[in-house]
Amino acid sequence: MAFFYLCRSKQKQMSNREIRVRFAPSPTGPLHIGGVRTALYNYLFAKKNGGKFILRIEDTDQTRFVSGAEEYIIEAFGWCGIRFDEGVTKGGKYGPYKQSERKAMYSEYAERLVASGHAYYAFDTAEELTTQRKNFEAEKKTFTYNAAERKHLKNSLVFSKSETQKLLQSGTPFVVRFKMPEDHVVRMHDLIRGEVIVNSNVLDDKVLFKSDGMPTYHLANVVDDHLMKISHVIRGEEWLPSLPLHVLLYEAFGWDAPQFAHLPLLLKPDGKGKLSKRDGDRLGFPVFPLQWTDPKTGETSSGYRESGYFPDAFVNMLALLGWNPGDEREVFSLEEMAEAFSIDRVGKSGSRFDPEKAKWFNHQYMQKKSNKELAAQFLPLIEKEGVMADMDYVEKVVGLVKERAHFVHELWEQSGFFFKAPASFDPKAVKKRWKQASYDQMMELKELLSGVGDFSSENTETVVKKWIEEKEYGMGAVMNAFRLLMVGALKGPHLFDIIALLGQEETLRRLEIGLFELGKKE
RNA sequence: GGUCCGUUCGUCUAGCCAGGUCAGGACGCCAGGUUUUCAUCCUGGUAACACGGGUUCAAAUCCCGUACGGACUACCA
Incomplete structure (x- = not known):
């Protein structure tokens, strides 16, 4: 009965709440494909559920700022066709969407947690903590800032109220740490992994607010997700270990937590570790x-x-x-x-x-794209080869060769001969297909084709094949030699389609050039 | 080391939650076919439930353990 009720109330909550998801990169460099995929799943989820997709920049670590990274991220999504409903450059009523611009508000939330007893001030310097870690390591132990250790360290839990006040007022650098509850079983639900249970004793007193006046990811992320009314947090699996902290933070604030989904990682293809x-x-x-x-x-x-x-x-x-x-x-x-x-x-x-x-x-x-679209992308590459080509002609060429290419940049290799007569003839092909009889046969063929009125692919094919049969020449021998003179190699689409596009004049010219270049084989 | 997560063909995966199919598909690879050539295309083939226990008439599927892999373990996100 209780179980049934739980399901029902969850359902109800889901349907009432507007779906709002966010992608929150930190601008420390270019986004790799794993990040793009995370954003994509957020986007897809939002679209599927009629929700909103938000871009928030998490730049709380000023030391890792990389110039151009934010612009890169925005440009990358633009290229991918992934559109944001709210966020930096786009705006929205929950802004600003860049954490450095929200700086002023975080300390208030940190203070709130201190006041309610969920967090405390700590005055240990980074150097002191490093020393602690080293000492512990020397004894093969791991230093953790937790319930057992915090009472031996410099913080407002061991100092008296007045001592703490004095330190704060004198401008002593401090951080705010989360006071991890002792022996507390944290139950979490992940949309992908199901129930995840962890005991708070293995967790540490994470820094929420840094001595430079900025929040850490943990605080900023929870505060912003709450303020921005995020309904689902879909992020990489590397965040799973800090999920208990985040859940506990929502509890400490007295807020409803969003639903979580931790995505599996994209791995290095050569074996070890996540893609970086x-x-x-x-x-x-x-x-x-x-x-x-x-x-x-x-x-x-x-x-x-x-x-x-x-x-x-x-x-x-x-x-x-x-x-x-x-x-x-x-x-x-x-x-x-x-x-x-x-x-x-x-x-x-x-x-x-x-x-x-x-x-x-x-x-x-590539096969699904129109010839027109591909031709437009191909045109600059043709011009780079020093050829001025007509758009209609390029479209027809693309139509004939696109099925044999994976990329637009492979198109020239597949179709260069449509734009330039062969400058040389593949030696292997010549050896294999330019035989004793070839010269005379091609001579005859030239004669034959010069007399054809209708130079369509169908008609030349009929005429030429009939001639080959009548003369009892080998189909393979003639056609390959012919192809060699047109293309310069033994490749390319249907030969009669090629000459139809090339036109009668060019076809005859190439026959002539080829005959001169290769000559009669004795 | 500790905590958490994971494990189906070489790769991406379906099947698992609600046990019962020759474990299905795609990429790659191999063979054949089409073609005057190369490529495309078509047809076929190759190849996997990490291991060990248990539950059951029956386990890829449920449970436990082992191994292996991964993430995390900062005043980084």
């Missing part, structure tokens, strides 16, 4: 959505955008790393994914990224 920013390019594929140049070292890491991935293919691939729709669909748009998304179809274990599958996705998307 430092993996840069050493893995042989980008770990960042956009190219990034470190402002300090000048070191550049490649991005998916610059590597030629389509944003929709990239996002699609990423979404399927840890989530699946429950049916066998793999290729779908952001809208379709949002429609299909649900937290309980997110897996529990970490995933390794597969570069081969990423390429396959891009190929799939």
